[in-house]
Amino acid sequence: MNMIVCAKQVVDVSEIKIDPNTGKPLLSGVPQKISDIDKNAMEEAIKIKEKHGGKITVLTVGPSDAKERIKELLAMGADEGILISAPENSDYHVISSLLAAAIKKIGEYDLILCGEASIDLFSGQIGPRIAGLLGIPQMTYAQKITVEKNKVVAERNVGDKVVTVESTFPVVITVTKEINEPRLPSLMQILASSNKPIHEWNVESLIDDELNPCVETVDIKGVSMERKNIIYQDDIDDAVKKLVDSLAKEGLLR
Amino acid sequence: MVLVYSDNKKLGFELLNKGRELADMLNKTLVSVIIGKDDEKDAEEYIYHGVDKVYIAETEHQEFKVEEYTEILINVIQENNCEVVLIGSNKSGKELAPRLAAKLKTGCITDSTNIYLQGNILFAERVVYSGNAVAVEQFNSKPQIITIPPRVFDPLPADEKRHGDIVKKKFDVKKSSSKILDVQEMRSEGVNVEDAEIIVSCGRGFRKKEDIKLVEELAEVLKGKTVGCSRPIAADLKWLSEDHWIGLSGHKVKPKLYIACGISGQIQHIAGMRDSGTVVAINKDPEALIFKSADYGIVGDLYEVLPKLTNAIKEKMK
Ligand SMILES: Cc1cc2nc3c(=O)[nH]c(=O)nc-3n(C[C@H](O)[C@H](O)[C@H](O)COP(=O)(O)OP(=O)(O)OC[C@H]3O[C@@H](n4cnc5c(N)ncnc54)[C@H](O)[C@@H]3O)c2cc1C
Numbered sequence: 001m002n003m004i005v006c007a008k009q010v011v012d013v014s015e016i017k018i019d020p021n022t023g024k025p026l027l028s029g030v031p032q033k034i035s036d037i038d039k040n041a042m043e044e045a046i047k048i049k050e051k052h053g054g055k056i057t058v059l060t061v062g063p064s065d066a067k068e069r070i071k072e073l074l075a076m077g078a079d080e081g082i083l084i085s086a087p088e089n090s091d092y093h094v095i096s097s098l099l100a101a102a103i104k105k106i107g108e109y110d111l112i113l114c115g116e117a118s119i120d121l122f123s124g125q126i127g128p129r130i131a132g133l134l135g136i137p138q139m140t141y142a143q144k145i146t147v148e149k150n151k152v153v154a155e156r157n158v159g160d161k162v163v164t165v166e167s168t169f170p171v172v173i174t175v176t177k178e179i180n181e182p183r184l185p186s187l188m189q190i191l192a193s194s195n196k197p198i199h200e201w202n203v204e205s206l207i208d209d210e211l212n213p214c215v216e217t218v219d220i221k222g223v224s225m226e227r228k229n230i231i232y233q234d235d236i237d238d239a240v241k242k243l244v245d246s247l248a249k250e251g252l253l254r
Numbered sequence: 255m256v257l258v259y260s261d262n263k264k265l266g267f268e269l270l271n272k273g274r275e276l277a278d279m280l281n282k283t284l285v286s287v288i289i290g291k292d293d294e295k296d297a298e299e300y301i302y303h304g305v306d307k308v309y310i311a312e313t314e315h316q317e318f319k320v321e322e323y324t325e326i327l328i329n330v331i332q333e334n335n336c337e338v339v340l341i342g343s344n345k346s347g348k349e350l351a352p353r354l355a356a357k358l359k360t361g362c363i364t365d366s367t368n369i370y371l372q373g374n375i376l377f378a379e380r381v382v383y384s385g386n387a388v389a390v391e392q393f394n395s396k397p398q399i400i401t402i403p404p405r406v407f408d409p410l411p412a413d414e415k416r417h418g419d420i421v422k423k424k425f426d427v428k429k430s431s432s433k434i435l436d437v438q439e440m441r442s443e444g445v446n447v448e449d450a451e452i453i454v455s456c457g458r459g460f461r462k463k464e465d466i467k468l469v470e471e472l473a474e475v476l477k478g479k480t481v482g483c484s485r486p487i488a489a490d491l492k493w494l495s496e497d498h499w500i501g502l503s504g505h506k507v508k509p510k511l512y513i514a515c516g517i518s519g520q521i522q523h524i525a526g527m528r529d530s531g532t533v534v535a536i537n538k539d540p541e542a543l544i545f546k547s548a549d550y551g552i553v554g555d556l557y558e559v560l561p562k563l564t565n566a567i568k569e570k571m572k
């Protein structure tokens with residue numbers, strides 16, 4: 001079983017500070033991490049490998065420091081990593097074209113695993129785009145995966161229904177956060193991972209034509225979330241009374 | 255032309271409102287597609303809600319199949335030279351739109367909550383960074399594909415005097431190699447947090463499932479009677495069904511009043527309720543993040559606060 005896990009380096013959204021003057025988010029200097037659900041994709045790949053054998057390749061389009069993130073996934077259990085240097089201007093069209101080209105270059109693949117969405121932008125575009133570009137089936141929002149010899153069965157959470165789907169290989173699967181609990185690598189694994197290869201590929205080695213974004217972000221606006229922040233700390237009875245009076249005054253208790 | 259598609263009729267009608275506006279401004283025809291059963295009644299309803307031309311694309315599958323549906327839409331888009339494509343952002347729409355965009359080598363903006371034309375340029379806004387910011391985006395390619403979540407637009411009132419064309423067509427598309435084995439309705443308690451005016455929500459601060467009756471009782475005395483919850487309550491503990499789940503990966507809500515009990519206020523939870531009118535938080539930890547997102551807060555043990563609050567509100571509302 002040849003598996004490719006697509007993993008993205010993202011800013012830790014809980015660490016984003018807001019510029020008090022402009023109200024815009026301050027993105028530089030925010031700690032980076034692997035998008036949470038990609039670790040679930042990684043964990044699932046490891047479980048499949050434990051049962052059926054095979055190889056796990058981590059694929060990332062990102063800046064050079066994303067190498068550190070790939071190392072974390074190698075420590076978890078991936079066999080090798082590929083980092084594609086991110087073009088200065090990119091969008092989902094650009095990123096997915098690079099990932100699909102890299103997957104073609106890898107050549108042998110049965111399962112391509114992605115997160116249902118990345119935690120910073122939460123778009124869920126990359127998985128379906130890769131499947132479309134490669135012309136293969138996709139199974140999104142998988143909350144359970146069962147691999148058999150020549151096929152894979154996924155339970156998909158589509159909101160109001162659970163749809164069980166079967167596909168042959170190759171196939172793109174995007175997983176939910178609920179599918180598993182990603183393991184924490186041991187110190188031994190972390191040390192051993194430094195011997196695993198991380199290849200760096202550039203854009204030119206993957207795509208001949210010019211690759212231009214189809215969507216451009218023209219502005220990132222802040223959102224004001226002005227709240228009254230009236231917090232009652234001391235006597236509970238007193239606090240409850242004051243709260244109820246305030247809610248009544250706001251006309252919320254009718 | 256402008257194309258609107260959703261496999262959910264209600265969501266489709268909401269999108270038609272925006273679709274109609276864009277089509278009028280661009281001086282284009284508004285097209286829609288019904289995939290699946292041949293139902294002219296449905297097609298007429300689309301016309302009453304603003305469409306000029308409805309395709310009924312017959313398929314063998316009643317169940318949504320993304321690989322085939324994508325091919326059908328490509329046919330309609332190319333046949334009509336569509337430059338704007340609006341797709342309903344439920345789960346099927348969200349997996350359809352990017353596959354479609356990839357096949358057409360074009361841009362796609364998901365979960366847009368604001369769409370407008372300036373001159374002839376289309377802008378779409380979407381919430382990013384778990385609600386910390388709004389990105390304003392613009393296309394450099396066509397067709398311009400945008401997905402729109404439920405309840406962003408209200409459907410136009412039906413006008414039974416409207417006329418339009420109905421085109422029935424069977425598109426010859428490649429069969430998907432994937433197979434649907436089973437479809438199971440998910441356990442649901444029939445709540446609709448998205449439409450609720452008042453929501454009382456519970457989180458990990460509750461020690462056991464039975465204790466959730468404390469929020470139910472409070473919800474009961476408040477008009478609205480809706481109970482929400484954080485992710486762990488629905489996803490991990492499964493004390494409540496997923497239709498109660500609020501947040502980034504759950505439901506987005508905007509009630510007049512949101513009461514968060516025993517919820518820490520992590521950004522992914524806030525992402526689902528930040529548009530609420532008044533927010534009240536009850537948490538025993540004075541440092542809990544939720545207080546930063548609250549108008550009113552009580553620092554205290556929810557097991558003491560909730561029964562008192564329920565009683566006090568009951569008294570007040572008498
Ligand atoms: C990709 C991703 C998507 C996610 N999507 C969502 C989502 O959609 N919705 C969501 O909610 N979360 C989501 N999360 C999870 C989120 O990050 C938090 O883990 C989650 O919201 C925490 O739930 P909680 O507040 O109920 O629990 P906790 O964080 O454990 O908080 C419990 C709170 O209860 C308080 N408490 C304990 N006992 C008492 C008591 N007796 N009285 C009063 N207060 C008490 C504690 O002080 C604490 O603040 C997501 C995370 C990821 C990574």
Ligand SMILES: Nc1ncnc2c1ncn2[C@@H]1O[C@H](COP(=O)(O)O)[C@@H](O)[C@H]1O
Pocket residue numbers: 005006007008009035037038041059060061062095099113114115116117118119121122123124125126127
């Ligand atoms: N730059 C990237 N490199 C590798 N994989 C990515 C990248 N961006 C997104 N992905 C994958 O696509 C999934 C969905 O991301 P998104 O479309 O950004 O919501 C992620 O969970 C990853 O598995």
